[in-house]
Amino acid sequence: MNKAILLLLLSPLSVYASDVYQCTVDGVTTFSQTPCDDQYNTVEVDNSSGGSISEEEKSMVMKACVNHHSSNFKDPNSVRIDNSKTVWISDTSGARQVLILDLNARNGYGAYEGAKPYRCFLNHDGSQLSKVQYLIQ
Structure with missing residues (x-):
């Protein structure tokens, strides 16, 4: 045994x-x-996945992602992250690492609307946002 x-x-x-x-x-x-x-x-x-990024780098990437999407909210200062995950997807340009944040923010009446997923494309090691923030397809 x-x-x-x-x-x-x-x-x-x-x-x-x-x-x-x-x-x-x-x-x-x-x-x-x-x-x-x-x-x-x-x-x-x-062929291992490489080193992981530090918690500080992860926090900075998440803040950059929130800033990227902040114009979608009526009250950008109220945005909070309810959940996050990192996944790999591929399009015609190849495999890309994607940070998915479930973001929740206050609406025009001051109430939180409920979290919705927002995607940010990352560089290959996940330490910063990619310069291309859309699927190539």
């Missing part, structure tokens, strides 16, 4: 690094998961 648990705990460690083989065929450099011929270089690839 203990061996099975140990095996399960160690199994995810193997997915974080894999070897890729770099070959030159007819003057063109190619990369493959299998050796091309006798003349190849092994390139180690770390």
